[in-house]
Amino acid sequence: MSHSADFSCPIPIQQYPRVLMAHGGGGRLMHDLISRMFLSAFSETPAGTSHDSTVLPSPAARLAFTTDTFVVRPVFFPGGDIGSLAVHGTVNDLAMSGARPLWLSAGFILEEGLPMEALWKIVCSMRDAARSCGVRIVTGDTKVMEQRGADGLFINTAGIGAVEHSLTISPMSVRAGDVILVNGDLGRHGMAIMSVREGLDFQTKIESDSAPVAEPVLKLLKANIEIHCLRDLTRGGLAAVLNEIAEASKLRIQVDEKSIPIREDVHAACELLGLDPLHVACEGRFACFVPAKDADLALSILQADDPAARKIGEVISESPIVLLKSAIGANRILDMPSGEQMPRIC
Amino acid sequence: MKFLDEYRDAEAARAYAQQIAQAASKPWVLMEVCGGQTHAIVKFGIDELLPSNVTLIHGPGCPVCVTPIEYIDKALKIASQPGVIFCSFGDMLRVPGSSADLLSVKSRGADVRMVYSPLDAVRLAAQNPGREVVFFAVGFETTAPATAMAAFQAHSQGLKNFSLLVSHVLVPPAMEALLASPECRVQGFLAAGHVCTVMGCEEYDPIAARYRVPIVVTGFEPLDILQGVLMCVRQLEQGRSVVENQYARVARKDGNPHARDLMRRVFQVVNRQWRGLGEIPLSGLGFAKEFGALDAEKKFGVTDLHAAEPPECLSGLVLQGRLKPVECPAFGQSCTPEHPLGAPMVSSEGACAAYYRYRHRTPIPA
Numbered sequence: 001m002s003h004s005a006d007f008s009c010p011i012p013i014q015q016y017p018r019v020l021m022a023h024g025g026g027g028r029l030m031h032d033l034i035s036r037m038f039l040s041a042f043s044e045t046p047a048g049t050s051h052d053s054t055v056l057p058s059p060a061a062r063l064a065f066t067t068d069t070f071v072v073r074p075v076f077f078p079g080g081d082i083g084s085l086a087v088h089g090t091v092n093d094l095a096m097s098g099a100r101p102l103w104l105s106a107g108f109i110l111e112e113g114l115p116m117e118a119l120w121k122i123v124c125s126m127r128d129a130a131r132s133c134g135v136r137i138v139t140g141d142t143k144v145m146e147q148r149g150a151d152g153l154f155i156n157t158a159g160i161g162a163v164e165h166s167l168t169i170s171p172m173s174v175r176a177g178d179v180i181l182v183n184g185d186l187g188r189h190g191m192a193i194m195s196v197r198e199g200l201d202f203q204t205k206i207e208s209d210s211a212p213v214a215e216p217v218l219k220l221l222k223a224n225i226e227i228h229c230l231r232d233l234t235r236g237g238l239a240a241v242l243n244e245i246a247e248a249s250k251l252r253i254q255v256d257e258k259s260i261p262i263r264e265d266v267h268a269a270c271e272l273l274g275l276d277p278l279h280v281a282c283e284g285r286f287a288c289f290v291p292a293k294d295a296d297l298a299l300s301i302l303q304a305d306d307p308a309a310r311k312i313g314e315v316i317s318e319s320p321i322v323l324l325k326s327a328i329g330a331n332r333i334l335d336m337p338s339g340e341q342m343p344r345i346c
Numbered sequence: 347m348k349f350l351d352e353y354r355d356a357e358a359a360r361a362y363a364q365q366i367a368q369a370a371s372k373p374w375v376l377m378e379v380c381g382g383q384t385h386a387i388v389k390f391g392i393d394e395l396l397p398s399n400v401t402l403i404h405g406p407g408c409p410v411c412v413t414p415i416e417y418i419d420k421a422l423k424i425a426s427q428p429g430v431i432f433c434s435f436g437d438m439l440r441v442p443g444s445s446a447d448l449l450s451v452k453s454r455g456a457d458v459r460m461v462y463s464p465l466d467a468v469r470l471a472a473q474n475p476g477r478e479v480v481f482f483a484v485g486f487e488t489t490a491p492a493t494a495m496a497a498f499q500a501h502s503q504g505l506k507n508f509s510l511l512v513s514h515v516l517v518p519p520a521m522e523a524l525l526a527s528p529e530c531r532v533q534g535f536l537a538a539g540h541v542c543t544v545m546g547c548e549e550y551d552p553i554a555a556r557y558r559v560p561i562v563v564t565g566f567e568p569l570d571i572l573q574g575v576l577m578c579v580r581q582l583e584q585g586r587s588v589v590e591n592q593y594a595r596v597a598r599k600d601g602n603p604h605a606r607d608l609m610r611r612v613f614q615v616v617n618r619q620w621r622g623l624g625e626i627p628l629s630g631l632g633f634a635k636e637f638g639a640l641d642a643e644k645k646f647g648v649t650d651l652h653a654a655e656p657p658e659c660l661s662g663l664v665l666q667g668r669l670k671p672v673e674c675p676a677f678g679q680s681c682t683p684e685h686p687l688g689a690p691m692v693s694s695e696g697a698c699a700a701y702y703r704y705r706h707r708t709p710i711p712a
Contacts, residue, residue, distance in 0.1 A: 338703075
């Protein structure tokens with residue numbers, strides 16, 4: 001994979017080391033920013049994008065369409081940055097419909113004063129992430145806002161993917177008896193971000209799990225796994241996702257704490273801060289609901305991609321609630337987290 | 347994980363539960379003092395393993411919960427002043443004051459920052475000489491040494507733009523206040539292990555002797571708590587009432603003398619108001635004279651700000667172990683983590699939060 005270090009920033013640093021209001025003003029500076037930075041990085045962009053919209057061929061009878069906005073702070077974190085995250089996040093949302101991700105848009109809101117070098121690094125990171133996911137960034141937008149201490153930039157990406165299967169992948173398709181799988185260890189993204197937040201600089205080498213997951217999903221579909229539901233474990237972590245699905249499907253979900261894969265360093269950091277790893281966000285992890293007949297094959301496919309993938313529980317036909325069998329064998333509610341996760345006092 | 351998983355072993359837990367059932371010949375009521383223990387009990391379902399004649403009631407040891415509402419109001423007032431960087435532990439940010447909480451003050455433009463250590467606030471003060479940096483110092487003897495160190499460092503560095511809003515409280519006077527109440531049902535205590543890592547175990551000897559109550563210094567993992575319960579029940583059955591240490595792997599008899607020396611140098615023992623318990627004589631820490639310039643209450647003129655708890659919040663009874671969270675009429679109705687009436691519903695160590703999070707749809711299917 002190529003990295004930003006291979007390239008020098010195409011906007012002359014000595015002239016404009018930082019983003020100015022004029023870079024969003026519609027004049028020469030904005031034109032230079034778009035053509036030299038964005039278009040040169042996203043060079044696979046089809047011809048005609050200097051127009052107001054991009055015209056694309058229809059790839060399938062059914063399409064998946066999604067959008068997400070990224071406001072992560074700090075913008076560079078162990079294991080990724082806001083650029084790669086903005087690509088992975090939208091690619092993964094498409095994958096959760098079982099779609100093959102094809103095209104992304106990229107909308108930037110830049111804060112006046114953002115170092116041009118940092119922007120270039122982020123743009124390169126988006127380019128690399130898009131390449132590795134096999135998607136193209138085909139349209140975009142740039143705005144500059146006055147400095148408000150937001151410390152950098154926000155990115156919105158929208159994505160289109162081709163749906164080439166005939167399943168209905170949705171919480172409504174979840175059935176009693178379904179087995180729940182996760183595609184790897186949980187909680188690394190949230191803890192990586194937490195470790196570099198101001199005031200919380202604890203010593204750890206935890207790197208974000210930010211990664212695209214379209215490939216393992218397409219492998220499951222290719223193997224004719226009858227996927228009932230997929231959900232990426234972002235904000236609110238596994239606990240929020242299971243609660244949403246229990247509520248939508250009106251079914252009880254039973255998971256076993258001991259079978260949920262959590263790396264030791266993530267577990268230790270959560271213990272230290274008083275956080276529940278099941279509430280912590282991931283950016284390259286998803287839960288997969290499949291009928292029991294397909295569970296073993298599905299697990300072996302996921303484990304070929306990441307050996308930490310596990311079967312963590314099952315769906316039971318009763319009232320909508322998520323129960324977790326604790327380490328000492330008693331059942332408790334696994335609730336939706338309330339608001340932002342706050343480290344405890346002692 | 348080493349030093350953790352071995353204290354969460356299901357078979358060993360069942361074995362302890364059996365021993366407790368064998369030891370308890372009559373009903374006993376024990377109080378776990380610390381909110382961390384309460385959460386472990388409810389989260390792991392430890393109480394479900396106990397025989398029906400051993401009852402655990404939850405004590406006042408949640409630092410966020412016992413901080414009185416007037417201190418939240420003082421924090422809000424200071425945080426709202428222009429130029430102030432107000433630093434707090436994350437736990438305090440959602441606790442409701444009379445009219446708002448720190449997060450909503452932040453959303454209106456106040457510079458409220460979550461820190462994990464008071465020393466981070468000292469660093470912020472050094473980095474921002476043009477701003478007033480204030481740290482909201484709450485907690486028991488566990489967090490007081492770090493506050494003392496922050497005050498000591500700021501004092502030695504001569505930082506003029508740093509101050510602390512101090513609402514530190516002490517555990518033994520609260521235990522005595524509970525025991526002295528005619529409504530007290532507590533027959534034995536699981537004392538908070540982490541408090542004893544600082545203070546040692548000896549200050550509990552006079553309480554055990556005076557009130558004839560066994561006190562077992564106990565840790566926070568499921569097997570710690572079950573072993574603490576077993577030790578306490580055995581004392582009760584044998585008619586003994588002494589201080590025992592279940593948590594000897596962490597809490598030493600003499601605690602941490604260096605931390606105590608620093609606390610003694612920076613603080614003096616003062617009367618303190620507790621949420622739900624009222625004023626308890628000599629139950630808190632305030633600055634010693636030498637460090638008085640660091641007192642944010644004086645610096646920002648909020649010493650005389652007073653406020654009363656909302657009457658519909660029964661957290662006082664919960665904090666005294668006289669009411670289970672689920673017995674409060676507001677629980678899960680007008681009081682939820684999203685719309686809390688009182689601190690025990692939002693603190694990560696609050697009993698109401700523990701019941702809401704792990705139990706609120708009782709009974710839990712087996």
